[in-house]
Amino acid sequence: MTAQARPDDDVRIPFKTKFSFGLGTSAEYIVLLGMGSYAMLFYNQVLGLPATLAGAAVSLSLILDGFADPIMGSLSDRTRSRLGRRHPYMYAAPLPIALSLVAIFNPPQGLEHLWLFAWFFTFVVTLRVFMAAYHTPHLALGGELSPDYTERTRIMSYNTVMGSVASMVMAFVALSIFFRATPEYPRGLLNPDAYPPFAAFSAGIALALLLASAWFTRDRIPSLPQPPANLPKFSPFEFLKDLGKAITNRNYAWLLVAYFFLSLTLGLRAGLSLYVNTFFWELTSEHLRWFVLGALGGAIFGGALVTRLHQKLDKRSTIVIGCLGLAGIPALPIALRFLGLMPPNATVQLVVALLTFSLVTATFTAIIQISVMSVLADIADENELKHGHRQEGVLYSTRALFAKIDMALGQFLAGVALDLIAFPPKAVPGQVPDDVLFKLAMIEGPAGAVPGLLAAFFYARYRITRARHAEIRAELEARRGRMGAAPAGAPVGAGVAAPAAPAE
Template sequence: MISVKEKVAYGLGDTASNFVFQTVMLFLTFYYTDVVGLNPATVGSLFLLVRLIDAVTDPLMGALADKTRTRWGAYRPYLLWMAIPFAVISVLAFTTPDTSYNGKLAYAIGSYVLLMLMYTAINIPYSALGGVITANPLERVSVQSYRFVFAMLGGLLVSVCTLPMVSWFGDGNDAKGYQHTMMLMGFLGMILFLICFAGTKERVTPSPDSPWPVREQLNAVWQNDQCRILCLISVILLTGIVLRHALAIYYVKYVMQRPDDVTLFVSLAMVGGILGSALAYPLARRTDKVTLYKVLQLGCAGVCVINFLLPAGQWYAALCLHFVWGFLLQMTSPLLWAKMGDVADYGEVKTGKRLTAITFSTIVFFIKLGIALGSAMAGWLLAFYGYQANVMDERVSNGITLSFCLLPAAMSLLVVLVMRWYKLDNQKVNEAHQALNQNRQQLNGTV
């Protein structure tokens, strides 16, 4: 059994990650369009462009982490090495140069590329760490539940504090406000990554022989049919999630016409997410993880459809529905990340090689592709509807409502459809776990 103290330490690493991840999901589109002044369609294309770079860097980072051998382990050292650079780049990404439109665009591209590279360098090893803290499938759900409780606490801090801090630090200058806000968040994130490094331990050791070349590792991962399905699920799911998150601020400001209540709206979803993450483990102990995941995704879709059907001006009903959506959605997150460890086990049974980081990095790439598609779609759709900052327009308002509600619902339903081909239910996972235990005991000469 993993101690609560270690689970908390691991979870604090995702609190640190979410200081950037949630800020990007909730505010970066708005920051680029309404603070920097970039065209929404250009912003959408920017988000997608960077994912092409991730297609190369994510698996390379995973392969590098799998090859790393230090006295601290394979994955933990990156939390130590990358904590300070991660904090610095986070600030640079939310710094607005006083230059021409093209200069601002070039700076946005360069700084966002650096931010995502740094996110890859620290988050791929951090994610893989969750697969080697314990080999117990149920304990992995517990570890991931702690992770996402603390991830959502980080998201809650971002949603509650960002706009007030921007206002306070900026004193009328939002560009300065965002920069100083990220200075504080970056510093806190650095401290939390160091706590995560100090408070965790790697228990599932890599294969004792030399790792395969990167091409062979990628081929082995891609031959893992369950990994491919999880990749597809990840890109679909995150596209819908990020689209809704990115449009939330526009939905409140332009559809509900309550610009002063943006913080309340996004924060309630985070509170729901914390509660949902905490309940994932006890529910997973009582039912099959795959079945539970499908039911929760159907619930998310239903909430979004009801949100779309709300009569105009039903503010409190919209608040409640966004809370419930966050609750159901984040209950699925620990289950998804626990599945990554299960998929790595399944791959080890098939190949005899433990490829934790490159398995996680492959799936994380598709998660980030979904983030990019969701963010890009938000920008493209705003441009399609004719969005202009601070201009109220019925066509724009209707378009935002449709995109905020129905498209995420469609993505959740598509996830449920794809889950038909995912076969690692509780029984199959336990069988794989038993086979691995037997193989390891034989290698150690205990059988």
Template sequence: MQLIDTDGAPPAGALVPDQGPSVLTGSRRVGRLPLRRKAGYAAGQLVDLVVSSMLNIFVLFYVTAVCGLPGGLAGLALGGGIVVDAVMDPLIGSLSDGWRSRFGRRVPFMVGALVPLVLTFNLMFALPSGLGQAALFLWLMLLSVCLRISLSMFHLPYQALGAELSDDYDERSSIAVWRWGIGITGTLAVVGLGYGVFLAGPAGVSNRAAYLSLTLTLSVLLLAGALVAIRQGLATRYMQHQTTAPTEAIHLRLYGEMREMFRNRTFRILFAASLFFNIELGVNQALGLHVATFFWGLSSKQMQIVFVPAVLGLAVGAPLAVPLWKRFEKRTVLLIGMIGMVTCHALPVSLQLLGLLHLSKEGLIAVLSPLVFLGSLTMALSLIAFLSIIPDAADEHEHLFGTRREGLYFAGWAFATKAATGGGVLIAGVVLQILNFPAQMTEQAHAVVLPARTISWLAFAQGPGAALLSIAGIALALRYPINKQSHARIISDLTARKRAAP
């Protein structure tokens, strides 16, 4: 078998398999990738971060305070959509791992997801005003499920594609940094266009009509990133690992594949750590706009002053990760990120509830902004570390079980992430319901006065209460076993096995 060049193009005269038992492989996945390859691939991260940022920052507030759906029903519809999608993730990951086509294993899923993804993304923020609570709940649930599954159909194969660009321990960290660095411009666009343009009028975040204009504008950015990544996916489809075509139907083989995954101790650690990490993140983000509005009493303009440092922190996390990885192991960077994020999430609310912050609005913003910046920066470090760690864990899985499971590994991580985030949104909705948070605020949401006890409990749930959920995740991350030396041994052994194979 001929080797292809480092840029991912097949050699002259090479035959491209179509539906055979394996795909053309043997690409040089060790060494540095061209920057245009990494940047082109990384553009696909805009899809996930545009959609996820819009949902994490705005959707619960939009559905409850603007559209008038009770918090419990809103949490059930939004959280339920995430949970249904999480159940679908292993199926998508397994299908992607075993797919055969002239366009590779991953690109067909990415292309097929785009139309339903863009459609449901915009419909989610264009809820009809004339529906009753039951109809609004059912429509929101349907949109939530369809949007989340469409996002997974694009993002899981996209993630698996990145895991196959390089086998090098350090280069995978570089790919993860590029993904995050380019993708975070999607979050910057959500915050900047949201607070600074479309929701900057007198009604602020209560302006119902402005949300659809915002998502339509963001859809242009989303599509641009998706198409650039798809182009790179086509150009590098020959760099995929060699795999054996599945012989069983998907519904028959999926159980065995999942059982194999959970036999791997490393996978179990990553799965559970991600679960606890994302429950905290889901609760914190879902209630963030409520707390900013009613606990801190911030206007839309003041929210922008506070939330822009949050996006800058997410952006700074990418270049900061590079020197940290040169000095520390990936597990250490993950722990630094998790501990730092939880501390920054819990500290300001805790200090205020204890009566230790006696500040004017200007002083409050001066305190909140750097803490929000540090919280976002350390969250970015955590997520980049996860993105870099998972391909290494997939290598260990092949070493132990003899099978490649990139798609399923990212599906498992996505399952934990989405189930936890869905659980976090559901918890946030239940908190709103228990606290009798008013459902009908429409354009006057920013002017509503809530009881002091309700505001305090709302803030506790979003800050220190949610932070308590991450302690178990931090403890589990301490047990992650792979480092640079052990990964080098794994790759060396896998290379020797492949050379010895017929």
């Protein structure tokens, strides 16, 4: 780049590529909506599986899936093929993902609790492992599409906003069509006949989007980074070395610690939110579908705002603000109810108030998701400078491992909490004892915010500023120049031996 060139010259990625990349996350959000939001309620409240067993199935699957993530990250980082490092896995995983989602919501009838647990656990694990096989290379692809500090934020904005839009639209469709109220089931989410067609519809849409994302980003393969010529192939030993290189990066380590606490908040709330909405606030499916609009508006607003925040405040400050909002805002409605400041149940005023909180929460969620995804690409630059090869796959996936282990703990604790407070199986809204509802709300609201506040403290320890990132990129370009490598914008490491790591 010459001194007169504009900062965005040669780094802006075409809209088609950003949109196609975002399709993959749209499909992931649709799958996770079905598995994460509805599966536990389906098995516990519809099929009668004890909450602890239902929570254990989700939690154990998250842990096993979490270990699959870094393995896939290291494997794809080291893959050499005519389809590049990421696309072979993005073509192979979609069909097993779709079939597993259908199986989760179609267990054989008449299974005893232990066998019902086994069915749930088996197909949740299968689904999550194949999601790791797709999603880890897919996220790594997003991290390497551009070397630019701000363009990476734009790419991840498309990714997050499109995922949120897909999730919200699917939730609206699910609550309006599949889980609509009937005379027999005024609460449509408790209708057992609604779940199989919902799963089949979700699986079909997800399959199409996953394949479309892989197909319409294939034209970027020639310009993507490739493994250095002397980088050893994947092996257990090289995998452990890759993990060590990632975890010993101080900036990355602080992100992992922070995300550990944030995921505990997210996991606990994910396991309890439908219970709170259905039994504490006494909302129907018709009420809940309007929350989709609030979440959708927040995702779009957060996605539009985050690039400007990174330009004004830098990424670290933006992450801390987003984390504080994500931890605290969802707890406010419950606190206000106990103070007598929320409208009564079954009123339009309550729905409007909760919808407003949903919009603000979604805004902070989008801000922190986009920001963290963007800084991981910056850390990949830092690790390339130190170790001589790029590790987007390992960096994105190891973060996912820590998050899933902790989110599994959060969801398991949600199941345990439901049993400890004696929440009744197959409960009827309006007939749950007040003391049980009070405990449920306190766990999901104020108590659930505490780990998120701790996360904000640890996110503040991150240290790659815009200026420091510019220094890292300059050093990488100078190294390539000394080695006779291709100029900036060419594939990193293509046909170039990895240099020895500089002395500390």
